[in-house]
Amino acid sequence: xxxxxxxxxxxxxxxxxxxxxxxxxxxxxxxxxxxxxxxxxxxxxxxxxxxxxxxxxxxxxxxxxxxxxxxxxxxxxxxxxxxxxxxxxxxxxxxxxxxxxxxxxxxxxxxxxxxxxxxxxxxxxxxxxxxxxxxxxxxxxxxxxxxxxxxxxxxxxxxxxxxxxxxxxxxxxxxxxxxxxxxxxxxxxxxxxxxxxxxxxxxxxxxxxxxxxxxxxxxxxxxxxxxxxxxxxxxxxxxxxxxxxxxxxxxxxxxxxxxxxxxxxxxxxxxxxxxxxxxxxxxxxxxxxxxxxxxxxxxxxxxxxxxxxxxxxxxxxxxxxxxxxxxxxxxxxxxxxxxxxxxxxxxxxxxxxxxxxxxxxxxxxxxxxxxxxxxxxxxxxxxxxxxxxxxxxxxxxxxxxxxxxxxxxxxxxxxxxxxxxxxxxxxxxxxxxxxxxxxxxxxxxxxxxxxxxxxxxxxxxxxxxxxxxxxxxxxxxxxxxxxxxxxxxx
Amino acid sequence: xxxxxxxxxxxxxxxxxxxxxxxxxxxxxxxxxxxxxxxxxxxxxxxxxxxxxxxxxxxxxxxxxxxxxxxxxxxxxxxxxxxxxxxxxxxxxxxxxxxxxxxxxxxxxxxxxxxxxxxxxxxxxxxxxxxxxxxxxxxxxxxxxxxxxxxxxxxxxxxxxxxxxxxxxxxxxxxxxxxxxxxxxxxxxxxxxxxxxxxxxxxxxxxxxxxxxxxxxxxxxxxxxxxxxxxxxxxxxxxxxxxxxxxxxxxxxxxxxxxxxxxxxxxxxxxxxxxxxxxxxxxxxxxxxxxxxxxxxxxxxxxxxxxxxxxxxxxxxxxxxxxxxxxxxxxxxxxxxxxxxxxxxxxxxxxxxxxxxxxxxxxxxxxxxxxxxxxxxxxxxxxxxxxxxxxxxxxxxxxxxxxxxxxxxxxxxxxxxxx
Ligand code: SF4
Ligand code: SF4
Numbered sequence: 001x002x003x004x005x006x007x008x009x010x011x012x013x014x015x016x017x018x019x020x021x022x023x024x025x026x027x028x029x030x031x032x033x034x035x036x037x038x039x040x041x042x043x044x045x046x047x048x049x050x051x052x053x054x055x056x057x058x059x060x061x062x063x064x065x066x067x068x069x070x071x072x073x074x075x076x077x078x079x080x081x082x083x084x085x086x087x088x089x090x091x092x093x094x095x096x097x098x099x100x101x102x103x104x105x106x107x108x109x110x111x112x113x114x115x116x117x118x119x120x121x122x123x124x125x126x127x128x129x130x131x132x133x134x135x136x137x138x139x140x141x142x143x144x145x146x147x148x149x150x151x152x153x154x155x156x157x158x159x160x161x162x163x164x165x166x167x168x169x170x171x172x173x174x175x176x177x178x179x180x181x182x183x184x185x186x187x188x189x190x191x192x193x194x195x196x197x198x199x200x201x202x203x204x205x206x207x208x209x210x211x212x213x214x215x216x217x218x219x220x221x222x223x224x225x226x227x228x229x230x231x232x233x234x235x236x237x238x239x240x241x242x243x244x245x246x247x248x249x250x251x252x253x254x255x256x257x258x259x260x261x262x263x264x265x266x267x268x269x270x271x272x273x274x275x276x277x278x279x280x281x282x283x284x285x286x287x288x289x290x291x292x293x294x295x296x297x298x299x300x301x302x303x304x305x306x307x308x309x310x311x312x313x314x315x316x317x318x319x320x321x322x323x324x325x326x327x328x329x330x331x332x333x334x335x336x337x338x339x340x341x342x343x344x345x346x347x348x349x350x351x352x353x354x355x356x357x358x359x360x361x362x363x364x365x366x367x368x369x370x371x372x373x374x375x376x377x378x379x380x381x382x383x384x385x386x387x388x389x390x391x392x393x394x395x396x397x398x399x400x401x402x403x404x405x406x407x408x409x410x411x412x413x414x415x416x417x418x419x420x421x422x423x424x425x426x427x428x429x430x431x432x433x434x435x436x437x438x439x440x441x442x443x444x445x446x447x448x449x450x451x452x453x454x455x456x457x458x459x460x461x462x463x464x465x466x467x468x469x470x471x472x473x474x475x476x477x478x479x480x481x482x483x484x485x486x487x488x489x490x
Numbered sequence: 491x492x493x494x495x496x497x498x499x500x501x502x503x504x505x506x507x508x509x510x511x512x513x514x515x516x517x518x519x520x521x522x523x524x525x526x527x528x529x530x531x532x533x534x535x536x537x538x539x540x541x542x543x544x545x546x547x548x549x550x551x552x553x554x555x556x557x558x559x560x561x562x563x564x565x566x567x568x569x570x571x572x573x574x575x576x577x578x579x580x581x582x583x584x585x586x587x588x589x590x591x592x593x594x595x596x597x598x599x600x601x602x603x604x605x606x607x608x609x610x611x612x613x614x615x616x617x618x619x620x621x622x623x624x625x626x627x628x629x630x631x632x633x634x635x636x637x638x639x640x641x642x643x644x645x646x647x648x649x650x651x652x653x654x655x656x657x658x659x660x661x662x663x664x665x666x667x668x669x670x671x672x673x674x675x676x677x678x679x680x681x682x683x684x685x686x687x688x689x690x691x692x693x694x695x696x697x698x699x700x701x702x703x704x705x706x707x708x709x710x711x712x713x714x715x716x717x718x719x720x721x722x723x724x725x726x727x728x729x730x731x732x733x734x735x736x737x738x739x740x741x742x743x744x745x746x747x748x749x750x751x752x753x754x755x756x757x758x759x760x761x762x763x764x765x766x767x768x769x770x771x772x773x774x775x776x777x778x779x780x781x782x783x784x785x786x787x788x789x790x791x792x793x794x795x796x797x798x799x800x801x802x803x804x805x806x807x808x809x810x811x812x813x814x815x816x817x818x819x820x821x822x823x824x825x826x827x828x829x830x831x832x833x834x835x836x837x838x839x840x841x842x843x844x845x846x847x848x849x850x851x852x853x854x855x856x857x858x859x860x861x862x863x864x865x866x867x868x869x870x871x872x873x874x875x876x877x878x879x880x881x882x883x884x885x886x887x888x889x890x891x892x893x894x895x896x897x898x899x900x901x902x903x904x905x906x907x908x909x
Contacts, residue, residue, distance in 0.1 A: 084545065123839050139601045
């Protein structure tokens with residue numbers, strides 16, 4: 001294609017000059033009947049913006065040391081999730097399933113749970129098993145707690161009384177028709193604390209963080225900031241050392257467990273924490289607020305620390321809760337971030353941006369793009385969330401934008417809007433690839449899930465350093481797109 | 491076969507229910523999507539909560555459109571049939587080119603037990619064919635149940651009709667992974683044989699309807715499509731042949747079979763395959779040194795295992811153990827010709843024991859399980875292969891496989907492992 005360009009224009013080649021054939025993915029684009037575009041008018045859901053609850057609960061469980069999610073349902077509910085995780089993280093993850101067959105559908109999943117839990121305990125020696133229910137077990141009406149009692153009695157008979165101490169159990173009810181994966185994580189955060197947290201009475205100087213569905217890279221960035229602050233901290237559901245681990249070769253002890261993850265002990269001690277931070281309001285606030293109500297641990301529920309304002313806000317709250325100053329090192333990082341923003345403002349100012357993803361990510365990113373001087377146009381909040389909508393409204397009011405917010409819509413409606421009012425750049429997850437290709441707009445990947453590029457799970461977007469990386473990602477995408485030929489930059 | 495070390499390995503026979511808490515199998519819906527996903531000119535809709543539709547869009551790592559009724563609590567409690575009818579009407583309105591619809595029942599709709607078949611009949615009367623695929627996840631031990639169901643649905647579409655004029659075949663059980671069907675087609679074209687349709691890697695509603703145009707069905711994957719081939723024979727009198735285009739021996743044998751069916755002179759086929767094979771061996775010889783004698787652990791669904799084991803042997807590798815996910819007795823019997831260690835639905839810890847005690851040089855497994863052997867330091871090749879790795883069928887495909895094995899085995903990264 002480049003060969004067709006006879007002359008290189010002085011001001012550089014843009015895709016427009018290159019005359020790249022537009023090849024829409026669909027053979028012939030027939031616009032849909034307009035009345036069927038808004039999700040609210042349709043019974044059919046096309047390319048949903050969220051998936052089902054169990055995934056969130058499994059995600060959370062995999063952040064716990066030697067913990068295995070046990071999915072009470074049929075096999076597909078697990079296979080698909082394992083597949084999703086394996087694509088995002090490229091890591092082994094053990095997830096067990098109750099293998100419902102026809103008999104379980106008729107008689108309930110008692111036998112499956114009792115046998116399954118025993119199999120797991122004998123084969124894998126986990127420290128914790130989280131029973132994650134599914135649509136099917138909820139419709140059948142499985143009484144998980146009574147099944148679990150029976151399983152424990154039988155195991156005690158077979159394996160001795162130690163088994164009760166050795167393995168902890170948490171039950172998370174996640175019928176997917178009642179909420180999305182974000183809610184699944186939220187419920188898990190509550191159920192884990194409910195089942196495990198205690199108050200010993202001793203005061204301990206530490207804070208707990210519930211990150212929500214942040215990537216391992218983000219969690220490491222959180223820890224980095226807390227270390228600079230000198231705050232002793234515990235990340236609950238810490239996937240940074242379970243779903244992102246070094247290649248080690250054959251371990252001495254099999255089955256293989258990743259070395260990290262939040263120890264069960266950290267959940268127990270959460271009752272004594274100085275404060276608990278839920279950094280994804282829709283995925284984790286339930287846990288933080290429960291802890292606040294039950295053990296009077298002050299809960300801070302806040303927008304994910306993406307961008308300047310949100311990170312400032314987070315650090316200020318940490319400083320307040322722990323009575324520690326914000327150190328110079330962090331101010332330095334903030335300065336570098338601001339410098340990067342000032343250096344690149346020509347590329348970002350007044351650029352139209354469309355956003356898509358989970359509520360926590362999208363709300364925080366909306367703040368960030370506003371700070372960059374970009375103009376948010378269409379925002380798809382994958383899971384309906386009043387809190388995220390409020391957050392977005394607040395950001396847009398402050399910066400004077402009026403985006404269309406599709407709260408809980410599906411991708412079909414959002415993509416249709418994009419086709420008719422093409423943005424300069426899209427911020428979204430890997431499932432936005434098709435629309436980005438179709439309207440020839442660069443896609444900056446972030447949020448859940450990113451699986452079609454490597455390394456995204458390691459690169460942070462939270463905090464000042466993460467913000468700087470995120471900014472670079474956005475600007476480079478715009479540059480790659482507007483100046484595909486690097487000869488123009490020599 | 492060399493003496494095997496003692497391996498604490500559970501050798502599970504096939505066809506058993508899954509052991510709760512263990513195993514890697516998927517559900518009937520997964521299987522049905524595996525087969526029906528690529529069928530064109532259709533509207534495909536899952537009647538169930540949002541998750542099955544979200545995940546089910548992806549088939550063999552490629553997205554195929556899938557709608558969902560995204561059931562909420564209200565519909566689960568009060569019934570979702572009206573909701574489904576409305577969704578179907580909308581789906582047809584959005585896809586005027588669709589000739590029919592597949593409605594998958596997932597676990598929830600299977601459990602609440604609505605009369606979806608009755609609804610389908612109503613649509614059919616209005617000239618909108620709707621086929622119900624009753625594949626709630628719990629309805630079978632593994633995805634194999636879904637494969638079978640899906641092919642039953644497709645069989646229901648087939649109509650009797652006139653035969654094509656030139657020699658024509660259908661490919662059954664060919665899923666066109668990374669363009670494999672294209673290679674097979676060109677091999678057949680070399681013989682002067684046309685391909686009517688490829689079930690289900692490259693097919694459409696109308697091509698399935700006129701399936702009987704072909705003179706012969708070629709059965710490529712027995713594990714999924716055998717019943718279909720047999721039914722087409724008994725119902726429409728269509729003969730079928732088992733063929734395979736994985737590896738030079740199989741290619742030559744299969745082409746000969748097809749040539750003799752159509753009464754083509756065998757000599758011509760022989761001359762051609764010789765030529766291709768010679769060319770192949772020339773390029774292969776540089777790979778063979780690295781590959782010969784290497785020990786392989788195979789862990790995959792079912793259908794690919796036999797052909798892969800054969801190809802690996804042709805390349806000089808030794809298969810030391812095989813695990814299937816939903817194998818049949820026939821599959822296992824074939825595999826026992828390669829190793830004594832054959833099991834169905836092995837668990838992750840069983841896999842780790844195998845790795846520890848057998849120390850294979852390379853592991854072949856599916857995409858979602860590949861990271862475990864890699865983490866433990868074993869060169870691993872995953873299936874289905876991505877498009878960039880190219881097809882494994884035909885002569886070039888055999889080379890591709892050899893090249894991929896060489897890649898994973900000789901990657902410098904493994905040198906840095908160890909203390
Ligand atoms: S709900 Fe049932 S049909 Fe859907 S993915 Fe799970 S097991 Fe499969
Ligand atoms: S929507 Fe329900 S039934 Fe379907 S995969 Fe999710 S949990 Fe399983």
